[in-house]
Every structure is written in C-alpha cells, then in structure tokens.
Amino acid sequence: MVDLIAEVTRIQAPAALPDKDGDSFSMPGLIATGDGRSITTSREMERLIEAVAQELKRGDPSISQRHTDKEWNWLVRGTFGPALMLIDLDDDAAENTQLLLTSIRSQIDVAASAQDREYAFGCTLFGTFEVAPFSIGPVTFEPRANWLTRKQSEREISGTTARRVQKSWKGTKLRERKQRYDAMQERDVLDAVGKCPYVCSVRTTGLASEAGRLKAQTASHLAMAAVALRWATPSGALAGFRLLTDPGIRHQRSLVFVPGVRMLAGAHLVGMPHGPSISPKDWLTELEARKDDFAVIGQAIEYFLSVSGFTARPKVMNVLVQALLWFYEACREEVDLMAVVKFTATLDALANGGKSGGIRRLVNARLGIPDDKAIRKDGPTLKAAVDEIYSDGRSRTIHGTNDKLGKDWSSTRRLAEQFARLCLIASVDWAVRNPSLDDPSALQK
Template sequence: MSRSRVHGSGKAAKVPAGELLDQILGDVLATATMPYEEWHKLWPDPFTAMAIPVGGRRQYQCTQRAIDAAHTLTQQTWDARDDLRQTMTRQAFDRVSFTAIGDAVATCRRHLPPVKSTGPVDDSFFDAMAGDYEYYLEAGSAKIRPDLDRHIPCHLFDANQAVPAFDVGPVAFRPRGDWIARYVLDPTVLGHVQQVESGAVSLETFRNQAFAAGSAPELTQALEVLTFLGGYGWVATLRTVGHELTRSHEKASVIVGLAIDVIGLRFHLENARLLTKAGRQHLFHESRLATTVAGQLLKGSSSQRAGLGAAPGALAAKMRAEQSFLDQAGKVLQAYVDGRNTGKAPHLIERWANALYWFGEARRESSDFMAVVNYGCAADGLSGAGGKAEKMIDFADAALNPKSEPTPAGVVSVKDSVSQVYREGRNKLAHGEESGLFEDLTRTRAIGDNLLTSLLNEVTPEIAEIIANRPQVLTVPEEHAYRALVVRLQSRA
C-alpha cells in the first residue's frame, strides 16, 4: 500500500499525523512477511521487540523507522494535550498512544475503497487513520483514568483535642475513626478493623490471622486498611476526576500538602511543623549510628512528636474560629485543582499555589540556607514581581501596610523584611555571592517566615473574593490582574 503526497516548501514545525501513520503502516507491511531471525537482527536491544502493540495483547512487528515515527506522533500529541499531561504520567500515556497507533493500523482496511485497487491510496485514507488514532487514544486514556477518592494519612491534632472533621476546599480532613466509618463500607472488613482499633485484638495477632493459610479475603483487606493508617490520627481525602492511578496519587499528595500548609498559616512555625502527612514523617524520626576510632558503636535517635496538642478541647475551638479563613483558602485551592484538571489555573491562582508550596517547603526545611531561598522564591512568586525587589516591596506594602504608616523605631519595616529575605538572602545565597551552608541564618529565616505568613494571610482572602465576585480579573493579562489585586489590598485602608 502506498500513496503520493505533495509537500510544501519550508520546514514544518509539526509532522502531520497522517504522514507519520503512513510511515508506520508502510513499515509494518514491509516487515510482516520478514522471517523472524531476519527481523530479530534489526532489534537494537535483543530483549526488546521492535513492535507496535495492538489491543488484545497482539503486536505488529516493525523496524526502527516505525518506532521513530510512533515516538514522534506520541510526542506531538503529548505536547498538544494539556488535559492529558495533567491527568496521566508520561509513561502511561506512551503505552496508551502506542496501543492506539496499533489499533489504528489494525482497523485501517475499513477505509479502503470498496472496489479493490492496486494503486496508491490518497491522503484521505491516512487522515482517516489519524482520526482512528485520536478515537482509540481517547478511549484508551479514558479507560485508565477513573474518578477516585485519594486518601493521605496525616498528623494534625491529638485525639484529646476532639477537633471535628473539616474541609479546606477540595480536601476533606477526618479524624481516624470518622474516616474508617465513612470509607470502610464492607461490614465484615469494618468489623475486623474496629476490633483492632478498640484493642480487642492486637495488631500483631490480627496480622498472623490474616496471613494464615486459608484466611478469608476480608482479613487481608482489613489488614491493608490498618497498615495504610499506621499510627496516623487523621486522613485527608481528595477526589481526583479522570486521572490515571499514579498521577492521581502524585497530585493528591501535593494538593493535600498545600491544604496542610494552609492550616499551618494559622499557627506559629514550630506548631505548623508538627502538621504532617505521609511521606514527611522522616522529618521527625531519625535513627543515628556512629563508631569511635576504637570501633565502639554509638547509637542514638531523634524524635519529635507530630500532631498538635493543647489543653483538652482548646484546638477544637481554635479551628472553629479559623474556619472562615480555611473556607476562603479552600476556594482558591479548589480553583487551582479545577484549573489543573485540564491545563493551568488562572495566573493569580497559579502564583498563589506555587508560593504556598515554596512557603511550606521553607517551613519544613532543616537547613536555614535552603529555607531562606525558599522564602525568597515564595515572596517573588506571590507578588508577581519577576525578580524585581522594588515590585515585591510595593506589593508587600499594599498587603501589610496599606495606610503607609511609619515603622516604629526598633521594628523591621516591610521594605527591610523584603530586602533581607530576597536581596540579601535568596539572591546572594542562590547566586553564590554568600556562603550559606552551616551559617547562622536563623534571624533571616524568622523574618522570612513572618513575612510570608503575613502576606499569605492577607492576600488569600482577597484572591478568594476575586474568584467569587470579580472573576473577570482572572482573565486579563497578569500585569493588569496584579494591578487590580494591589488596588484591592490598598483599599482595605
């Protein structure tokens, strides 16, 4: 099967899908009757077949020419599809794309003219194949992108605080017992979990029962739930819509982290660091080993209790008082999640989310050196200053000193805070002008935390108001959007 195509002059930025499928199909047909030994000699890797997969675990043998064309088509499609990049890992997409190519080859006969011909096919045949590729790509990607409730265990508040379940936008935080009652729906599995939770059966005894030969599958499922919960007292849940499994977990982990950092905005640094999620517990537990010159083993450990405690019930009252702010921050976080389902969120929301991430990383960072750099990045990103310190200062002044009141003697001004964190801190450390490792930067770090905590606390409600009442601001160019945001901040005076 062949075709003729007239090419225009000049270098095309993108190879048409039909042209790439022409190359693939021609190679598949040329290789179809090739003896296995001859085909095998063409493989660059003797253990990886040169083949295009087809649904149903079949494959078409081919050569490097077809593989290269399939990679080109896959890369072009990946680059053009924000929605797929947001909801699938690249590895999963590659598998779906190559299978869609194979399925398009497998069904291409239906596009042949009804009357048999030995002549070349025209462009419409390969354009129809391109349409098949798009169809199979959509069907294949939809099949592996279910809607899921993703769960991330975390430490928030001690059980004696009796803090009830609450939401931060799309993230629902539930105490351990509430989560079990809500999501362990099989009554038999639930009964086993509650036996261990109540202490009627020890976890070790239950584990032995679950691993015993011939044990019921409900025992294994209950053990999976208990293993997942570990020693965590809370669970955060985010619904991911139309995401491939690995991507949904990656995204849920980041979004839950942002939601926890939002909660941390309402607590001092040392308390906020105690709010953790799965994957960050290494910050709080460490085993240590050293040996003397004579060979004696010296063992040690470091442990910091995660989760917040106070007088019984005190934090429940505090969280009730903070719910208004959490709702406002949740509105921004929801807009970020919504935007990131298909591409990017609006500029102000993207900058807010990225600044919040930098801020959270700074708080968790063990090194003052990196913490100061992170705080500086957060200040730059949140203000939209593009690395210009004066713009950062103007933004911070609008947020933190809208009345332009003079700074009292002995108090660090907004301008000096930004200068120390960004000019003297982030810039000189990141560019190597100042040595940072093992230097005492605790004062600059403290200023950075106070600056960014204050900025995020002031700016977040204003962005939430824009989302609710002036969404058109999110559609104008970024420079104009920031001008509108600064006016809103200044008008609070």
C-alpha cells in the same frame, strides 16, 4: 504515521531481524491487540509511537494537566494494538493513516473520559485524635475511625473488612483470610493508613491515575500548610503534619572525633510524631472564625486540581497556590539558607514577581509597615529586613554570588518565615474581601 505503517510493513517480512543495539540485538516489544493476540514492535516503531503521542499532546494542552508523560505515552501506545488490526497494509497509506488516527482518538476519548476519584492517605495531624472531620476545598481530614465508617456507608469497604481493620487498629492479631478481593482490600487499607490516626482524602475529576495521585499528594500538603498557618511558627506545626507517603520521623546520627578526646556521638531528631495539640472545641472555633479564609484556600486547591483551570479568579488563585506551595516547601526545608530562598519565593509570588520592591509594597499594603519603620523594637527597618532576606539570601544564592554561605542563617530564616506567614494570611484575607478582583498586583495597593 506514514513512517510507522511503513515500519510495520517492514518487520512483517520473514527476513526481518531484531534491531541492532551496539554489538547486541534488542528484544522486540509487544502491544496487545485486545483479542488475546499481540503485535511485535521494533525500536523504530516504539520511537514513532512516542512521537505520535507527543504530537497529540501538543494539539491538546489539557493532556499535560490530566496525565504524566509516562502515563500518556503508555495510553497512546496501548491504542495502537487494536488500531493496527483495522488496516490492511496493502491499502493506500493515506487512508490507513486516517483510519489509524480515528481509532486511536476514539480509544483515547473513552480511556481519558472524566473520572471521579478519591485518593486516601494515612496521615498525622493534631496531637488530639478526636477532632471532627473537616474539609479545605477538595481535601478532607478525618480520624481514621470516621473515615472507615464513611467508606463502609458508601459501600466501598465491606462490613467484614471494616470490622477486621478496626480490630487490627486496636492491636488484635487477625486470622488469615482466603485470598480474595476483600482480603487484598483489607491488606491495602492497613498498608495505606498504617498507624496514622488520621486519613487525608482528596477528590479529583478527569485526572489519570498517576497524575491524580501526585496532584492529590500536593493538594494534601497545601491543605496542611493552610492549617499550619494558624500557628505562630508554621514550620513547627508542619514538623508533625505528615502523609504516610512522606519521609518519616528519623534521627540524624553522627560520630565526632576530637584529638585527645574520646569519640562522641550526636543525634538530631527530624520530624515529630504529630502536630500541636488542640481541643476539638477550640479547633471547631478556629474553623468557624476562619471559614472564609479556608474557603478561598479551598478554591485555590480546586484550581490546582482542575483539568481546565477554569475558576472565577484564575490569576489570584494561581498566585495563592504557588505562594502556598513555596511556603510548604520552605517549612519542610532542613537547610536554613534554602528555607530563606523558598520563604522569599513565597513573598515574591504574592508580590507578582516584583522582586524586593514588590515585596516591600506588599508588606506596606497588607501589613501596614512603611519602608523606614523598624519591624520590631531595636530591630532593622522594613527595607533593611527585605534586603537581608531577598538580596543577601535569595538572589545572591540563586545567582551563585552569595559570599556568606557559611554563616548561620537561622535568624534570617525565622524572619523570612514570619513575613511569609503574615503576608500569606493577609493576602488570603484580601481575596476574601475582594471576591470580584482578579488582579494579583492589587495586593501591593
């Protein structure tokens, strides 16, 4: 801060030149002072301001939970404009430094005060579009008509905008509106929901805008993975569960040239327009039957979104979040071997980092399969199966010693997915039945 004040003093001199950047001169930056004026900055000032931002962050670990680095640096930078207007450069440097810090911290406290936000993303979900709204912790899935009605009742979307959006969703071409706030809001709603039949909403508290958006998207994916667990092949269900912000359905096209044969064309579809179909009644029955499981997963998602990380069982919640995140990423993975690595990471997280031995103990305890028992008729033993997915698939690939990269890993992928799914379901069930335990290693007992 002392160096910063000295730099501010230096660039006030009439003879001060822009910073030299190689063979050219860099343009100075500007920071608003809050009264319609601006302060010119040099590159050294910008460097020192960022250093102050990083030092403030080191003193408060929750900042990394609430802000992205870019957001935090920009927030701190903005406080320097009003703060520098409070000091006299001829006064004592130590007093000026203290005055600056007091002003900066005061502005940050106001700007970073806990704010409730709700992020909404258009999404696909079931092939049935009449499923009633439901929530998994802070994540809510609603048919878009229900979502629009709710936002109108909460007075966050005007009645006129709601009526026009409904008409647009029905295919009616809208007459142009005057360029006012409602017109911009209408356009934003239509862009954010698009043609998606559902809306996924995520509630956050105390998170800055960009950090909140990124965490809300991840929370949505965790909730989608939780829903997909109810199907025998979750990756197949997740192929049709997508936020509008996710990569869309696409054809991977290729040309094949074989000597003496006409050119051939190939295409592979990635993604599905929606997930599996289920009747509203059947899904309601599933929600009721698994309400305790969904409640625990909801608590884990709340833990992930929490600024403080405070929860009744932080260690168990941390394990469940990481396992569910690895599981989601594995289901989305297009390369079979990489999917094996990620499904195995799911198991390793649930096994508290216990490697292959921990995974076997997890399966022993949660699924009741001993090491020497075949996992299916005429199939490998549990020990051999875990060695295949953990040692051959995960470890050797991560360490760069896998000499079977070119083999077909699709069967191993299916095996890893089933183990990961069953162990995730059983581990969540264990958390339901042991609400007072916060020892992830107990999952192996």
